[in-house]
Amino acid sequence: MAKKVLIISPEIYPKVKVGGLGKMVAGVAKGLAKRGVEVKTFSPSQNIYRSLWKKQAEVEYRKLGWQAGQYCQKNQWRPDYLWVHDWGGVWAVDEFAKSGRFGSGKIVWTIHSPLGDNYDYSYGYGYQGEDEPIDWGDSFFDFSDLVKQGVELADLVTTVSPGFANRLNRHSLFQNVDSIIGISNGLDVEAWDPSRDQLIDFKFKNSWLEFKERNKQVLQKKFNLPIRNVPIFSFVSRVASQKGIELLLKALLNFVAKNDIQFIFVGSGEKRLVHRIKALSQQFPSKVGAKLKADFDLPHQVFAGADFLVLPSLSEPFGIVVAEAKKYGVVPIVHLIDGLKDQVQDNKNGFGFWNYHQEKLEKKLYQGLNSWQSEWQKNQWKKNKTDSWIDVSQKWLKVFYEYSS
Numbered sequence: 001m002a003k004k005v006l007i008i009s010p011e012i013y014p015k016v017k018v019g020g021l022g023k024m025v026a027g028v029a030k031g032l033a034k035r036g037v038e039v040k041t042f043s044p045s046q047n048i049y050r051s052l053w054k055k056q057a058e059v060e061y062r063k064l065g066w067q068a069g070q071y072c073q074k075n076q077w078r079p080d081y082l083w084v085h086d087w088g089g090v091w092a093v094d095e096f097a098k099s100g101r102f103g104s105g106k107i108v109w110t111i112h113s114p115l116g117d118n119y120d121y122s123y124g125y126g127y128q129g130e131d132e133p134i135d136w137g138d139s140f141f142d143f144s145d146l147v148k149q150g151v152e153l154a155d156l157v158t159t160v161s162p163g164f165a166n167r168l169n170r171h172s173l174f175q176n177v178d179s180i181i182g183i184s185n186g187l188d189v190e191a192w193d194p195s196r197d198q199l200i201d202f203k204f205k206n207s208w209l210e211f212k213e214r215n216k217q218v219l220q221k222k223f224n225l226p227i228r229n230v231p232i233f234s235f236v237s238r239v240a241s242q243k244g245i246e247l248l249l250k251a252l253l254n255f256v257a258k259n260d261i262q263f264i265f266v267g268s269g270e271k272r273l274v275h276r277i278k279a280l281s282q283q284f285p286s287k288v289g290a291k292l293k294a295d296f297d298l299p300h301q302v303f304a305g306a307d308f309l310v311l312p313s314l315s316e317p318f319g320i321v322v323a324e325a326k327k328y329g330v331v332p333i334v335h336l337i338d339g340l341k342d343q344v345q346d347n348k349n350g351f352g353f354w355n356y357h358q359e360k361l362e363k364k365l366y367q368g369l370n371s372w373q374s375e376w377q378k379n380q381w382k383k384n385k386t387d388s389w390i391d392v393s394q395k396w397l398k399v400f401y402e403y404s405s
Contacts, residue, residue, distance in 0.1 A: 004038045005400075006072070006079035008064050008092045012043040017296045019238070020320035021085060021112040024160060024185050024389075031393025040077070042068040058091050065092035069099025081400060083108045087143075090150040106403070109154035111164075111180075114242055114315030114338075115171060147173045156403050160185050161339030164317040181399055184342055185318045186392035192300075192327045194381075199300035208381060212305065212329065219305030222298075223264050223289025231372040232262045233365070234306040234330070236299045236321050239269030239277065239292065244312030244335060244356075249276055251361045256284050259369060264306070265290040266298055303328040307377070308368045312353075312361050316340045326350075329381030331371070333364050349383050 007029055011022035025041065032039050042064050072078065082105055084092050093107055151157065151174060158181045159165050165182025168174050190196070194204035194211060202214040213229075220227050237243050256263060265277050265288075274292050281288040291298060299321070303309070309325040310333045318339035322332045326349070334340040336352035344350040351367050353360035371377045387395075 003036075004077070004079045005032060005040075005081045005083055006068060007039065007041045007083045007085070008068055008089060008096070009041065009043045009085040010061070010064075010088060011047075012041060014296075016044060016047055017294075018047060020160070020185060020318055023188070023320060024112070024318075025085060027186060027188055027389030028393045028396055031388075031390040032397065034390060035393060035397060037397070040068075040071070040079070042071070057088055061088035061091040062095040065095030066098075068092070069096045073099050078103055079105050081106050081108055083110065085110050086112045087146060087150070090146055090153060093153050094149075106155040106400075107153055108156045108158060108400070109150050111157070111159045111168065112317055114313075114317060115168065115173075144173060151176055156181070156399070158183065158399070160318040161342045163340070163342045164315075164338040167315075167338055183392065183395050183399065184339065184387070185320055185323065186387040186389040187320070187323045187327065189327075189388045192324055194304065194328055197300055197304070199297050200304040201301065202304070208329065209378070212307075215301065215304035216306070219264070219301055220262070220289075222301065223291070225262050225264075225289050226286055228262075230260050230262055231308065231369060232264065232306045233308040233310055233333075233368070234264050234266070234302050234325075235310050236266045236302055236325070237311060238294075239265075239267045239273045241270065241273070242314050243316075244314055245270075245273045245276075247312050247356065247358060247361055248310060249273075249280060250358050251365060252280065252288075255362060255365050256280070256287050261287065261369065263288050264302065265292065266295060266302055268292055268294045299324065303330050306330050307372060308333055310365070311335070311340065312356075313337065313340065314356070319343060322350075323386040326380070326384045326386065329378075329384075331368060331377060331380050333361075333368050335361075343386075349380060 007025060009025040011018045013022040013026040016022055029039050029041050082093065082096060082102060089109055157177050159168060161184045162182040165180045168180045174180060197203060200215060201218040202211060204211040216232060217227050235248065239245055252263060277290050277292060281290045303325045307330065309322065309330045311319060311322060312335045316338045322340065322343050325332060332344050332350035334344050334352050335356060336354050344352045346352040351364040353364050
């Protein structure tokens, strides 16, 4: 059984706060350590994606691989598994191999980011005011060649949900992989505990109704919205095309105008989409509030006070924000794709649509609206079944051990 795992990741929470990848690496690394595995993690000290915008992706990832190799050489430490994360992890593997400190160890490659139907990839880390998201297509580097190289190097290809694994298994770039394994992400159950959360104003005590009502008032104040007992819908994520913002904004024009609701946005990203959200909030100042910057603390208060989370992503390997929202009884409204369909069952613990069309999203928004304050909606917080990172780490260990046997 493997006892040493070396993790190379472009981000790790809370040192570098970007998205679900960093939370997964931090959570699983902690869980593995608690289970007796010797874990070493290597990640940048700052947001690596800023460098990616400058087209230095390969340089940054190779630097991580080199640093890991140097550590292993200096300390005579040989991992049983080299676990690299996301597309750039391929470069990290290539660089680490030069250290000669791997031997018979296995390479595990975990994919966290969406992949289009063509040989392209667009994620959108435009936090610094750029007009467009990062384009990972062949104009940036040979993306298809990078993926093929990863398939050749990796002993085991994995991802962060069974649903996304199914999509990758069908993709032509992975036709030479026996089977991509998907393990759903977990949740930091201590950080996301409504009875102990230090980032919300009113903690859950005895009454869930009081918990939601009081936090809703706090939320409305934070977003300069009228203090009223109306349903609050939310969008908490990167403001990027991949997240389905265009579809959401089209649907909201009619939905906000015709209904007594409030909608809040939290996140930063593509400049043109940020402008459109600002325009919507200016058009409906008493109904739409927005904090258009990256914030990893504010979502706690959002979910404590909001009723619904809307995430109509075009692709979503897992969607950790959905797991976080459900912990606070927020009903998700999502496009049923990839990891989102693993987390949301339509009319059971949320609302989901299959066909990516404005009318389909609007239908689900109205279903959410009609469910507001029903017993079904009020009891959603009891249905959260997201695993802790400790539980998820055990699932990863099982995959590693079964592969080695």
